[in-house]
Amino acid sequence: MxxxxxxxxxxxxxxxxxxxxxxxxxxxxxxxxxxxxxxxxxxxxxxxxxxxxxxxxxxxxxxxxxxxxxxxxxxxxxxxxLVRSYQITSIFGRLSVLDNIALAVQAVEGSSFRFWTSSRSDKERYAKAQAVAERVGLGQHLHRLANALSHGEQRQLEVGLALATRxxxxxxxxxxxxxxxxxxxxxxxxxxxxxxxxxxxxxxxxxxxxxxxxxxxxxxxxxxxxxxxxxxxxxxxxxxxxxxxxxxxxxxxxxxxxx
Known part of the structure; x- marks a missing residue:
């Protein structure tokens, strides 16, 4: 068991x-x-x-x-x-799929987006975000705005946001x-x-x-x-x-x- x-x-x-x-x-x-x-x-x-x-x-x-x-x-x-995904989608509609997931990655890392953040940190964060996007079937939509996705794709993104927090x-x-x-x-x-x-x-x-x-x-x-x-x-x-x-x-x- x-x-x-x-x-x-x-x-x-x-x-x-x-x-x-x-x-x-x-x-x-x-x-x-x-x-x-x-x-x-x-x-x-x-x-x-x-x-x-x-x-x-x-x-x-x-x-x-x-x-x-x-x-x-x-x-x-x-x-x-212990992470919850809501019945109503909770995404940032004016951000891209990649940026949405990168924000979730950033949140769990405890870092923040600032102009002095190293390019290496940004690259690592976006690499993780891209991997999550591909994991949830949105690898072909990385640069689409979230509010341009279909309802089903938005739900996939929401699962991706949750998965990004590990x-x-x-x-x-x-x-x-x-x-x-x-x-x-x-x-x-x-x-x-x-x-x-x-x-x-x-x-x-x-x-x-x-x-x-x-x-x-x-x-x-x-x-x-x-x-x-x-x-x-x-x-x-x-x-x-x-x-x-x-x-x-x-x-x-x-x-x-x-x-």
């Missing part, structure tokens, strides 16, 4: 009288792609917010690479390697949202290529993609994790079928629910 990179234990978040996450437990193994699925309003986004540090938890604990990060702010978790765990919030079939297929291929190299916790409504990608799937319903296992286990689980999957256990295409 792989070593757990992330252990979420009995995490709770309440908003007034609403319990968004209810003693949720998730364990993500080293190098795996772990999917978090569930119906609308199940608490998936809230749980990802708690894991990333965007939301403070009312109770429970979060351990990342053996360290208790429950009370750490988001930026400190990111420095440890994450130990990458949180992906619906990376295929709004994509057409061809774009979704490219994203699936990209994520499959990261298997074993980057540990991923994925929130996604495209069940066909989830069943193809995920080593492990956790199902969240009313803030509780009701099942966890591989794709076949989840497909065959009667409680999951009643609560969420239904006919999606044998999908013919992407589900289109909102987050």
């Amino acid at each position: 792989s070593t757990a990179v992330l252990k979420v234990d009995k995490l709770v978040k309440r908003f007034g009288g609403l319990t968004a996450t209810d003693h949720a437990c998730v364990s993500v193994g080293q190098g795996e792609i772990h999917a978090l699925i569930g119906p609308n309003g199940a608490g998936k986004t809230t749980l990802i917010h708690q894991i990333s540090g965007a939301l403070h938890s009312d109770s429970g604990s979060i351990h990342f690479c053996g360290q208790d990060v429950t009370t750490l702010p988001m930026h400190e978790r990111a420095l440890l390697g 994450p130990k765990l990458l949180l992906l919030d619906e990376p295929m949202a709004g994509m057409g079939p061809d774009e979704s297929e490219r994203m699936v291929g990209l994520l499959q290529s990261l298997r074993g190299e980057t540990t991923i916790l994925l929130v996604e409504h495209d069940m066909d993609a989830v069943f193809r990608l995920a080593d492990t799937i956790s199902v969240l319903v009313f803030g509780k994790v009701i099942a966890c296992g591989d794709a076949q286990h989840i497909k065959d689980n009667p409680e999951v079928k009643r609560a969420y999957l239904g006919d999606e256990a044998h999908p013919t295409g992407p589900a289109q629910e909102a987050a």
Whole structure:
């Protein structure tokens, strides 16, 4: 069994009288792609917010690479390697693909772009940025402005920005949202290529993609994790079928629910 990179234990978040996450437990193994699925309003986004540090938890604990990060702010978790990519793209539209990724490389190196920065440092930074761009399938678009990319290419760039920070765990919030079939297929291929190299916790409504990608799937319903296992286990689980999957256990295409 792989070593757990992330252990979420009995995490709770309440908003007034609403319990968004209810003693949720998730364990993500080293190098795996772990999917978090569930119906609308199940608490998936809230749980990802708690894991990333965007939301403070009312109770429970979060351990990342053996360290208790429950009370750490988001930026400190990111420095440890717990990196989140958002559902809505967060790129610099007026900068090129290469410059966007170079900024992410610069951020993790703790340096800055100044006129006295050595040309060697710049060359090294841009070489790293180019390697990341090629890794995510944007090697032919290095000098295109980010806002000129297609929606799917912008999502590829967003994954590239996250990868440039050298994450130990990458949180992906619906990376295929709004994509057409061809774009979704490219994203699936990209994520499959990261298997074993980057540990991923994925929130996604495209069940066909989830069943193809995920080593492990956790199902969240009313803030509780009701099942966890591989794709076949989840497909065959009667409680999951009643609560969420239904006919999606044998999908013919992407589900289109909102987050």
